[in-house]
Amino acid sequence: MTDLSLPDIAAQTSPRALPTLDFVGMQQIALPVLFAGKPLDCRVDAGVSLDDANARGIHMSRLYLALEALEQQELSLPTLQAVLRQFLGSHAGLSQRAYLNLRGELLLKRPALVSPLAGWKAYPLALNTRLDDTGFHVELQLTLGYSSTCPCSAALARQLIQQKFLADFAQGPLEHADIVAWLGASSGILATPHSQRSEARLQLCLEPTLETLPVLRLVDAAEAALGTALQTAVKRADEQAFALANGKNLMFCEDAARRLHQAMREQHGIRAFTLQVIHAESLHAHDAVAKSRWDGQA
Missing domain, CATH: 1.20.5 (Single alpha-helices involved in coiled-coils or other helix-helix interfaces)
Incomplete structure (x- = not known):
C-alpha cells in the first residue's frame, strides 16, 4: 500500500549551514486569558529562537497548542514559565530561547470619590516574558490615565x-x-488654572519568583501616588471632590514622574523599571513629557 503520510517540509534539513534566527513564531494570536477570575481579551506573540543552522524551520503548531494552558488556569508567572518550558521542550535541539508576550486591556470597576457609584475603567497592559539559559525574565507594562493641573x-x-x-x-x-x-460669584473667581488629561506608562521588570502578578497592587499604588486618577460614574459631589484633589495635587510632568518613581521604588517584587508621563497640555499644542528609570541599584 502506498504511503500517503503528509510531508513535513519544516523538518527538512539543509545541505549547508544557514543563519540562525533570534525569533520565529506567531504574532497577534487572539486568546482569552484568565486573570483575576475574568477572561482577559489578549493578543499573544509566541516564538522561539532557531539555533540549529541546518534546520529549515520550527513547529509553529506546537507553540499554538501550548497556549491552551492560559485559557484553563489563572494567569501567573509559574503558568507562563511552564508554557515557555513547553515551547522549548517541543523544540529540543532547535531552540535555546522562548518568548511569550501578551497584550490586552484589564477592566477594573473603580469606586467614585464620594458617592456610592462605581464604573469600569480600562487599563492597557502588556506582559513580555522570555526563558533562556540566563533564566526567566518578565516585564510588565501598564498605562494609567490621570488629571494634572499646572502649578x-x-x-x-x-x-x-x-x-x-x-x-x-x-x-x-x-x-x-x-x-x-x-x-x-463667577465675576470674582475670574480665572482658573488649566488642567489636562495625562498618561503614565510604566515598564516594570518583575522578580521571576513572584507567584501572582501584582497588577492590581501596582495600579493602586500608582494612582494613590498621583492622587488624581480619572473617574468613571460621578455625581456632583464626586466632581467637587475631584476638583479638590486636583487643587491639592498641582503637578508639572516632573512632579508626576518623581511621585511615580518613588512609589514604584517602594513596591515589592520589582527589579528595575522605566517610566514616562505625558501631559497633553491644554495650553500648548504639544505635550509635556518626563521620563525616569531605576536599574535596581540602591
Whole structure:
C-alpha cells in the first residue's frame, strides 16, 4: 500500500549551514486569558529562537497548542514559565530561547470619590516574558490615565483673583457676608488654572519568583501616588471632590514622574523599571513629557 503520510517540509534539513534566527513564531494570536477570575481579551506573540543552522524551520503548531494552558488556569508567572518550558521542550535541539508576550486591556470597576457609584475603567497592559539559559525574565507594562493641573497657571490665576478682590473692595469695609458672596460669584473667581488629561506608562521588570502578578497592587499604588486618577460614574459631589484633589495635587510632568518613581521604588517584587508621563497640555499644542528609570541599584 502506498504511503500517503503528509510531508513535513519544516523538518527538512539543509545541505549547508544557514543563519540562525533570534525569533520565529506567531504574532497577534487572539486568546482569552484568565486573570483575576475574568477572561482577559489578549493578543499573544509566541516564538522561539532557531539555533540549529541546518534546520529549515520550527513547529509553529506546537507553540499554538501550548497556549491552551492560559485559557484553563489563572494567569501567573509559574503558568507562563511552564508554557515557555513547553515551547522549548517541543523544540529540543532547535531552540535555546522562548518568548511569550501578551497584550490586552484589564477592566477594573473603580469606586467614585464620594458617592456610592462605581464604573469600569480600562487599563492597557502588556506582559513580555522570555526563558533562556540566563533564566526567566518578565516585564510588565501598564498605562494609567490621570488629571494634572499646572502649578504655574494656578499661581497666575490666584494672582488675578487677588487683583480683582483688591479692586472690588477698595472703597469700603470688608464684610464677611460680602466676601462669601464674592467668592461664590463667577465675576470674582475670574480665572482658573488649566488642567489636562495625562498618561503614565510604566515598564516594570518583575522578580521571576513572584507567584501572582501584582497588577492590581501596582495600579493602586500608582494612582494613590498621583492622587488624581480619572473617574468613571460621578455625581456632583464626586466632581467637587475631584476638583479638590486636583487643587491639592498641582503637578508639572516632573512632579508626576518623581511621585511615580518613588512609589514604584517602594513596591515589592520589582527589579528595575522605566517610566514616562505625558501631559497633553491644554495650553500648548504639544505635550509635556518626563521620563525616569531605576536599574535596581540602591
